[in-house]
Amino acid sequence: MKNRLKVLRAERDWSQQDLAERLQVSRQSVNAIETDKYDPSLPLAFRIADLFGLSIEDIFLKD
Amino acid sequence: MSMNPAQRRYIRHMIALSIAYILAVMVASALIPDGAAATPLTIGIALVPALATSGFIWAMARYVADLGDEYVRMLEIRKMLVATGMTLALASGWGILELFTDVPRVPLFFVFPVWCLGLAVGSLVNRVTIGDAGPCA
Incomplete structure (x- = not known):
């Protein structure tokens, strides 16, 4: 599933490690989500959305 | 990592x-x-x-x-699935050979070590299919 995570992270000048620490996941998880190799669970998707103050649909896009 | x-x-x-x-x-x-x-x-x-x-x-x-970490957990479970599938395939395949031929009998002791080797194969599968081997466990 495509997503805007990399763009949103760059807008805040966060590294993958910064975002990983905020989400309490590994940097590898952030990288896998950003590169569309892994779709996060609904709870993690909500945590990501909450962190950026957006809805899930604003971050994760239909293929 | x-x-x-x-x-x-x-x-x-x-x-x-x-x-x-x-x-x-x-x-x-x-x-x-x-x-x-x-x-x-x-x-x-x-x-x-x-x-x-x-x-x-x-x-x-x-x-x-x-x-x-759900992503790391997925990588680990994939490794275990590969190891389990490989071990079952090898054990049942060799067991059938033992039934029908005079190949050497392999002690059941080796099932677990083979499964552990299967974890390494699982890491390789993760590396090839996802690009991330996962932690070494």
């Missing part, structure tokens, strides 16, 4: 269990002569190392349950 608390705990468990396993095998080797009859005593002594191998399996299950 830096180690998370679950991985550190897993490593500690595996080191302790490995030491217990080696000691148990040494004690069993010293107490049970080669070709000993299967009596309650020899069986009891010989099963002590099996407690350690069961401990390995418990430690792996606890590790997966304790992993808070």
Whole structure:
């Protein structure tokens, strides 16, 4: 599933490690989500959305 | 990949269990002569190392349950699925060969070591299919 995570992270000048620490996941998880190799669970998707103050649909896009 | 608390705990468990396993095998080797009859005593002594191998399996299950990172957990479970599939395929394939031919009998003892080797194959599968081998466990 495509997503805007990399763009949103760059807008805040966060590294993958910064975002990983905020989400309490590994940097590898952030990288896998950003590169569309892994779709996060609904709870993690909500945590990501909450962190950026957006809805899930604003971050994760239909293929 | 830096180690998370679950991985550190897993490593500690595996080191302790490995030491217990080696000691148990040494004690069993010293107490049970080669070709000993299967009596309650020899069986009891010989099963002590099996407690350690069961401990390995418990430690792996606890590790997966304790992993808070869902992506890393997925990588680990994929590795275990590959290992399980590979072990079942090899064991059943060789078992059929043993039924129909005079190939050497392979002791069941080797099932668990083969499964552990399967974890390495699982890492390779993760690397090829996802681009991320996952932590070494």
